Amino acid sequence: MPRAGLDRTAVVEAGAALADEVGFAGLTMGRLAERVGVRTPSLYKHVAGQDDLNRGIAALALAEAAAAVGTATQGCAGRDALAAAAHAFRDFVLTHPGRYAATIGVEPTGPDDPVAVAGLGLLGSFTAVLRSYAVEGAEMDHALRALRSFLHGFATLQSANAFQWSADVDDSFEWLIALLDRGLRNASSPQ
Amino acid sequence: MPRAGLDRTAVVEAGAALADEVGFAGLTMGRLAERVGVRTPSLYKHVAGQDDLNRGIAALALAEAAAAVGTATQGCAGRDALAAAAHAFRDFVLTHPGRYAATIGVEPTGPDDPVAVAGLGLLGSFTAVLRSYAVEGAEMDHALRALRSFLHGFATLQSANAFQWSADVDDSFEWLIALLDRGLRNASSPQ
């Protein structure tokens, strides 16, 4: 039996790709094993189990999302940066719905958990965007959460096909970015 | 063996309550059967299977959420209505995380699917709120999607404990409402 030459990152990456194809719920150890050309129990030589696999996929997805947002906003500021970040994030979620879904419901075990580290990276990319606006101090935390909620909600709902009405979804996304921009530009003004 | 006297709604409601307790992923036919005092296969006399159960729970949750938002916004307008709706929705998701989770990933099978009907009800509650702002025509669809994305994203992330930083989550929610209000008040103005 020739060896497949697997290692942890190969298994995790194959799992992420498979999750994108068949959906996170359809990611099964058996399917993943078949995909990488191995019998199911052999996977356990590389990952500790399904939970560990999910954590690996989540960390990978967060790192990739952070990179996508970071490079998309290079050299932009203000509304341009916001639009670039939003589009980069949504594109990532829509092209990689499975691995993004893996990031939900994974609680980091500690501050040096790869999931936590990757999450901080994504947060950093968003922080850079918000710095272009007059957001400072404690408001940064609120704005970060708002931005993350917006993007997560929209991308998740669209990826779940929860938008069934008439209007074009891309138009709605642009409208949403404009609304965020309006709200952020006056962030410090008295409500 | 004395009869338990179950019917479909009793099973669905017990399933929703159980999902809130143990999480949507922990909702299992065996546990639900034990909860209602019956053996697992007996549940299949009332629901067609786990998927059907999920649809029932989702429809129930959407109807309850619509009712909560609707009554909370009675007699309010503008920012008051927005704040009331946002709080009612978030409270519902936080107190019923399991049944709300059931609403994600359920695609209505047709226009008269109870899930679709209940979803339209929730949409109607949000539409009433947005009518207080100068939102009209095609913008209503965009604003609806924006509001839904915001609320879904925030509630989901908080319920998944994805907010790990310093600032108070309730403060962030108020800040987010203020941001939405600012953005909506100028909805029709040129960006």
Add this chain to the structure above:
DNA sequence: CACGAGTGGCTAATCGCGTTAGTTTTGGGC
């Protein structure tokens, strides 16, 4: 070049969950 150890793969088996088939029991209507 042999070899021994460790690693990566395999088979077999267990457990839990969803689901189906077939059987028994209950309780309301005649």
Add this chain to the structure above:
DNA sequence: GCCCAAAACTAACGCGATTAGCCACTCGTG
């Protein structure tokens, strides 16, 4: 008091995750 449809039960299957235990390939070392 009897009958039958509904509702519950037991038994059994399939599938997915996981573990235990075994074997083969490969690589570094003598």
